[in-house]
Amino acid sequence: MWKIIVRRVLVMIPQLFVLSLIVFIMAKQMPGDPFTGLITPETDPNRIEELRQLSGFYDPWYVQYYNWMTNAFQGDFGQSYTYKVAVSNLIGERAFNTFWLAFVSTILVYVIAIPLGVLAGRYQERIMDKTIVLYSFISYAIPTFVLGLIFLFVFGYQLQWFPTSGTVSIHAERGTFEYVWSKFHHLLLPAITYAVLGTTGIIQYLRTEIIDAKMQDYVKTARSKGIPMNKVYSRHIFRNSLLPIAAFLGFTITGLLGGSIFIETIFGFPGMGQLFVSSIGSRDYSVITALVLLYGFLALLGGLLSDIIMSIVDPRIRID
Amino acid sequence: MKTDTMQEQVDVETSPPTGLQVVWREFKKDKLAMFALFGTILGIASILFAAYFLIDEKETMTIKIIERFTEPGMNGYVLGADEAGRDILGQLVIGAKNSILIAFTITIITSIIGIFLGIVMGYYGGWIDNALMRIIDFFMTLPTLMIIIVFVSIVPEYGVWELILIISLFQWVGTARLVRSKALSEGRRDYINASKTMGTRDGVIMFKGLLPNLSSILIVEVTLSFAGNVGIETGLSFLGFGLPPSTPSLGTLVSYATNPQILSGRWWVWLPAALLILMLMLGINYVGQALRRSADAQQRLG
Numbered sequence: 001m002w003k004i005i006v007r008r009v010l011v012m013i014p015q016l017f018v019l020s021l022i023v024f025i026m027a028k029q030m031p032g033d034p035f036t037g038l039i040t041p042e043t044d045p046n047r048i049e050e051l052r053q054l055s056g057f058y059d060p061w062y063v064q065y066y067n068w069m070t071n072a073f074q075g076d077f078g079q080s081y082t083y084k085v086a087v088s089n090l091i092g093e094r095a096f097n098t099f100w101l102a103f104v105s106t107i108l109v110y111v112i113a114i115p116l117g118v119l120a121g122r123y124q125e126r127i128m129d130k131t132i133v134l135y136s137f138i139s140y141a142i143p144t145f146v147l148g149l150i151f152l153f154v155f156g157y158q159l160q161w162f163p164t165s166g167t168v169s170i171h172a173e174r175g176t177f178e179y180v181w182s183k184f185h186h187l188l189l190p191a192i193t194y195a196v197l198g199t200t201g202i203i204q205y206l207r208t209e210i211i212d213a214k215m216q217d218y219v220k221t222a223r224s225k226g227i228p229m230n231k232v233y234s235r236h237i238f239r240n241s242l243l244p245i246a247a248f249l250g251f252t253i254t255g256l257l258g259g260s261i262f263i264e265t266i267f268g269f270p271g272m273g274q275l276f277v278s279s280i281g282s283r284d285y286s287v288i289t290a291l292v293l294l295y296g297f298l299a300l301l302g303g304l305l306s307d308i309i310m311s312i313v314d315p316r317i318r319i320d
Numbered sequence: 321m322k323t324d325t326m327q328e329q330v331d332v333e334t335s336p337p338t339g340l341q342v343v344w345r346e347f348k349k350d351k352l353a354m355f356a357l358f359g360t361i362l363g364i365a366s367i368l369f370a371a372y373f374l375i376d377e378k379e380t381m382t383i384k385i386i387e388r389f390t391e392p393g394m395n396g397y398v399l400g401a402d403e404a405g406r407d408i409l410g411q412l413v414i415g416a417k418n419s420i421l422i423a424f425t426i427t428i429i430t431s432i433i434g435i436f437l438g439i440v441m442g443y444y445g446g447w448i449d450n451a452l453m454r455i456i457d458f459f460m461t462l463p464t465l466m467i468i469i470v471f472v473s474i475v476p477e478y479g480v481w482e483l484i485l486i487i488s489l490f491q492w493v494g495t496a497r498l499v500r501s502k503a504l505s506e507g508r509r510d511y512i513n514a515s516k517t518m519g520t521r522d523g524v525i526m527f528k529g530l531l532p533n534l535s536s537i538l539i540v541e542v543t544l545s546f547a548g549n550v551g552i553e554t555g556l557s558f559l560g561f562g563l564p565p566s567t568p569s570l571g572t573l574v575s576y577a578t579n580p581q582i583l584s585g586r587w588w589v590w591l592p593a594a595l596l597i598l599m600l601m602l603g604i605n606y607v608g609q610a611l612r613r614s615a616d617a618q619q620r621l622g
Contacts, residue, residue, distance in 0.1 A: 015458055022467075029474050141605035143551045145558045146594045149577050153591075157584035164580065258465050265559060265578070276466060277559060280473050288470060295463040303461055 004311045012300055019296045020072070024065050027289040077290035082282045087290045091272065095294075097167055098264070098271035101187050101194075102256045108195035109202065109252055114245070116199065117206025121241075122233060124211050132203065140200040144259050148193045148266040155189060162189040165268025190267040194259055202248050209241040243313040250306025254299045343536075346614035349621040353610035360603035364420055371417035375410045382406070402576060402589050412592055415568040420600075422484060422563070423549035429488040430549075431542050434495025435531070441496070442503025443526050449500070459493040465555075472561045480567060487552055495541055502537050506530055536615035543608035547601055554597050570597050 071077070077087035120132040156164040168183045213219060214237070222232045260273035268274070272291060279287040347354045371377075401407055441449040471486045472478065506512070507530060515525045531538075556562035557571025565572070573593035577583040582590065613619040 015461060018458060019462070022462075026467075026470055026474065137606070137609065138602065141547070141601045142598060143555055143601060145555055145571075145574065146597050146601075149574065149583065149590065149594055153577075153583060153587065157580075257463065261465060261469075261559070262555065276469075280469055280561070283473075292463060292466050292470060295466055296461070299463055300461050 005308055008304055008307050012304060015300055016297065019300070020069060020293060021065070023289055023293045023296070024068060026292070027068075027285060028061070030283075030285040030288075072290075072293065078286040080279075080284055080287050082279070082284045082287075087286050090287065091275070091290060091294065094270060094272045094275045097187075097269065098260055098273065100183075101190055101260070101264075101269065101271060102253065104184075104187055104191040105194040105198065105256055106249070106252055108191055109198045110245075112195055113199035113202035114206065114242070117203040117245075118210060118233070118238060118241075120203065120207040121210025121214075124207075124214075129207075133207075136200045136203045139197050142197070144193075144197055144262040145266060147197060148190075148263055151189060151193050152266060162186075167270060187269065190263045190269055193267075194256060194263055197259065198252055198255055201251065202245055205248070206241055206245060209244065210237055213237045213241055244310070246313060247306050247310040249309060250302040250304070253305070254302035257295050257298055257302075342620070343611060343614045346610055346620060350610055350613075353606055356603045356606035356610070360600070360607060363599070363603065367413055367416045367420065370413045375413050377410075377414055402573075408573070408588060408592060411568050411573055412570070412596060415570045415573050415593060416596055416600075418563060418567055419550060419554055419557075419570045419597075422480065422553050422569075423546055425484050426487050426491060426549045426553070427542060427546045429484070430492040430495055430545060431538075433488075433492040434541075435499050435538060437492070438496040438499025439503045439526050439530055439534075441500040443507045443522070443530060445504070445507075449504075452496075453500075456493050456497050459490065460497075462490070464490045468552075468556065469559070469561045472556070479564060483553075483556075483562060487549065487556075491545065491549065491552070495545060498541055499534065499538070502534050503530060506533055536611075540608055540612045540615055543604060543611055547604040547608060550597070550600055550604070 075088045077091075079085070080087050080090050083090055116132050116135070120129045120136075123129050152164060155161045163186050167186050168179065219232060219236060222236050223229070227235075257273075260271060261276060262273070263269070264271045264273035265277050272294070275287065276291045279285075279291070347357060402411070437452060441452050468486055468490060471489075472483065475482050475486070512525060512529060515529050520529075553562055554569060554571035554574070557569040558575045559571075560575060562571050563569040570593045574590050574597065577590035577594075613621060
């Protein structure tokens with residue numbers, strides 16, 4: 001168990017190293033440097049030159065890379081050009097929003113996918129199963145931004161069930177129940193959009209898992225003991241099929257990160273994805289590099305999480 | 321003539337149905353897949369036909385500010401006009417043509433790279449396989465979308481071909497991975513070993529022996545990656561990092577919806593393009609799924 005986790009983490013280190021190298025090279029290709037964020041009309045060009053000298057702008061690239069990495073480990077990514085604040089503070093603020101969105105989305109994904117997967121497996125080849133399989137096909141095929149816009153148009157503007165942008169109503173007072181509700185209400189539609197799209201894998205996996213389980217001996221034993229079919233499903237099959245689903249958690253998080261760029265742009269939700277798009281627009285390179293590095297790191301972490309959960313629930317992997 | 325039919329009958333009795341027959345049977349069994357197949361082919365063909373013969377691109381892209389936001393059905397605008405008075409229907413056709421052709425080119429490039437590397441990895445195994453697999457595993461964990469966007473924003477003299485190459489750079493990975501896993505198991509079969517013993521050159525075995533036997537899986541993979549590439553290109557164009565503004569894409573049309581007034585009040589500007597993307601994705605993916613079923617004897621319906 002621990003052996004596999006340690007080994008898996010060791011594999012991650014070179015990946016992280018290459019990722020940081022790529023991000024560093026990309027950052028070098030971008031115009032500007034960490035001090036571009038400090039330039040104002042009153043700044044003396046000589047002063048900037050001096051700062052560059054001091055910070056090692058003219059050092060060989062490997063020295064620069066080393067310095068950049070050590071700073072990054074301490075959470076220092078320089079100054080934002082547009083917002084004039086430290087990049088880490090800026091991202092921290094947005095990461096909080098994205099975190100809540102991801103949290104609610106993940107819960108919704110499981111709330112939608114688990115019953116649908118179980119029902120599809122149980123009523124295999126019947127109308128219920130065919131409808132669910134069709135739904136999971138559509139949710140697999142439809143691009144995030146198309147569904148997001150259609151949801152925003154229908155539920156946000158036509159039916160006006162949900163607010164159309166932002167994270168909280170301006171009338172809500174901080175600390176009241178209303179404030180919390182308003183926050184939740186704002187992230188519900190983006191979260192539903194993501195959840196509808198993110199269920200495909202789990203539904204299909206659970207469905208095949210349950211169809212397989214129906215033929216297993218332990219189900220026959222349970223049935224011959226006289227346990228009603230409902231109970232066999234809820235107690236025996238469901239529990240056995242549920243564990244591997246936990247391993248999807250890591251992939252769900254990775255998928256969420258990719259989707260956050262579209263979903264946050266569409267729903268005007270000030271999270272990291274929206275920050276990324278607006279930073280590209282304003283050429284705010286210190287923010288961009290920090291975000292790419294962070295997203296890459298989180299994606300690696302998501303994969304790690306999936307593998308660890310998988311090794312806990314599936315002993316066959318541990319032996320390997 | 322008579323001997324021909326005789327011959328055919330004998331074939332049917334002695335040999336299993338060929339790949340194409342199996343595919344055809346699958347589509348005959350699944351009416352929705354048949355509908356998706358002909359719908360998609362007909363749709364793409366008519367878009368290409370209209371784009372090249374019926375629509376004047378210059379005329380469509382001319383800005384006519386007086387006709388701004390003409391509603392559908394007025395002044396000869398079948399689907400209305402956008403904020404610069406440009407015909408939506410015309411832009412839709414041109415955008416769809418661009419999106420389809422770009423996705424098609426990306427699919428060809430990534431398929432060639434992916435299939436070649438996949439077969440080489442699966443056939444040789446050993447250190448070639450290990451080394452390339454490391455690279456592929458690494459690519460799989462990258463935040464691809466973000467890196468594509470960063471590339472798009474730092475490439476000087478950005479144009480259609482640059483976009484195609486940047487997307488291709490990250491899209492070959494999936495194909496290579498899948499082909500490798502299939503080639504790995506196929507490459508251990510007896511007929512490959514027989515070829516080796518006979519002294520056939522590796523290149524010939526790989527691309528004349530192995531490749532045709534993977535064709536059913538490759539067709540599925542190519543179809544699905546085509547759909548995926550349509551999604552990526554339109555998505556990037558939607559965010560504003562896809563096609564340059566002079567070349568409209570379906571994603572560019574949908575991106576007008578980021579303006580809340582257009583999203584809620586002038587639905588005809590973005591909704592047709594969004595629905596067209598939706599239909600394309602559903603159609604191509606459904607065909608892909610039917611092909612996948614026919615490639616796997618356990619899942620076949622027909």
